Amino acid sequence: DADVTQTPRNRITKTGKRIMLECSQTKGHDRMYWYRQDPGLGLRLIYYSFDVKDINKGEISDGYSVSRQAQAKFSLSLESAIPNQTALYFCATRGLENTEAFFGQGTRLTVV
Amino acid sequence: DQQVKQNSPSLSVQEGRISILNCDYTNSMFDYFLWYKKYPAEGPTFLISISSIKDKNEDGRFTVFLNKSAKHLSLHIVPSQPGDSAVYFCAASGQELIFGTGTRLQVFP
Numbered sequence: 001d002a003d004v005t006q007t008p009r010n011r012i013t014k015t016g017k018r019i020m021l022e023c024s025q026t027k028g029h030d031r032m033y034w035y036r037q038d039p040g041l042g043l044r045l046i047y048y049s050f051d052v053k054d055i056n057k058g059e060i061s062d063g064y065s066v067s068r069q070a071q072a073k074f075s076l077s078l079e080s081a082i083p084n085q086t087a088l089y090f091c092a093t094r095g096l097e098n099t100e101a102f103f104g105q106g107t108r109l110t111v112v
Numbered sequence: 113d114q115q116v117k118q119n120s121p122s123l124s125v126q127e128g129r130i131s132i133l134n135c136d137y138t139n140s141m142f143d144y145f146l147w148y149k150k151y152p153a154e155g156p157t158f159l160i161s162i163s164s165i166k167d168k169n170e171d172g173r174f175t176v177f178l179n180k181s182a183k184h185l186s187l188h189i190v191p192s193q194p195g196d197s198a199v200y201f202c203a204a205s206g207q208e209l210i211f212g213t214g215t216r217l218q219v220f221p
Contacts, residue, residue: 041213043214059210097144101158106155
């Protein structure tokens with residue numbers, strides 16, 4: 001089983017719909033991150049969390065919200081999806097600040 | 113403005129030669145730097161890292177160099193192999209973990 005699991009792996013949704021992407025981890029890490037990947041733009045940080053009570057906006061948080069339900073779970077929501085949110089979304093976890101982060105397999109989201 | 117930049121979108125290298133991937137950053141508060149490798153349809157995987165107190169870290173064929181005064185780091189792969197063909201991301205860590213735009217490396221026979 002993967003250490004960082006993202007669901008769903010693929011999703012097509014319509015403009016204006018609410019959608020939630022889920023991430024769970026078994027590494028016992030406190031730090032969790034959400035990124036989106038777009039061609040030519042690399043991985044951009046959406047939100048990050050250092051523990052259940054600590055949520056921080058990243059570079060591109062507009063149009064997104066997150067929920068840290070437990071140490072192991074960090075969900076990303078698009079309240080009203082729009083086509084330019086079509087992207088590959090990655091969740092990552094990290095133990096301590098100056099250590100490596102571990103990524104999930106990604107969720108490919110298409111908004112039509 | 114992007115805090116971490118990889119100015120070369122792509123790089124093509126012959127098998128056996130050296131691959132050099134470059135990365136620049138703007139925030140002097142970053143104190144830890146990482147390189148990740150990504151294949152299509154997979155999540156990024158960690159390759160090598162370096163702390164800001166060092167200027168070089170080596171792991172097998174991979175070496176990362178850090179020039180703090182220039183806010184520049186580079187990844188050297190020697191010798192390059194076809195299996196190294198992937199997208200490489202550099203990342204910088206402070207409170208956040210910020211990634212660059214990526215460089216697509218192609219190693220040809």
